[in-house]
Amino acid sequence: MPKFESAEVVVATGSISEIELAQYRLFLSKYSDGSRINLPLAEGETSRVVMRYLNASAEILGRKIHRISSSETVLTFRLVKERDKTRKSK
Numbered sequence: 834m835p836k837f838e839s840a841e842v843v844v845a846t847g848s849i850s851e852i853e854l855a856q857y858r859l860f861l862s863k864y865s866d867g868s869r870i871n872l873p874l875a876e877g878e879t880s881r882v883v884m885r886y887l888n889a890s891a892e893i894l895g896r897k898i899h900r901i902s903s904s905e906t907v908l909t910f911r912l913v914k915e916r917d918k919t920r921k922s923k
Contacts, residue, residue: 857890866896866914873907880908891915 864870874883880903887898891912901909 857886868912871909
């Protein structure tokens, strides 16, 4: 039988914290739909991790991130309004 009394809560690494997500939402809320944004990356930061945060934040705001290009130091993307999912395409 496991020792339930010794169990500990473990915070998963790589999970998106609410505080960090709030900072990304605040950043995205400053820009209008259609904005092309060049975002410099901090040393040691990867574009993959930043895109995870950006996409999660954009989804909360009802927007999408379209990645245009990137280098090792700058992530370039366009911020667009998310299409209405109930709308039928022609």
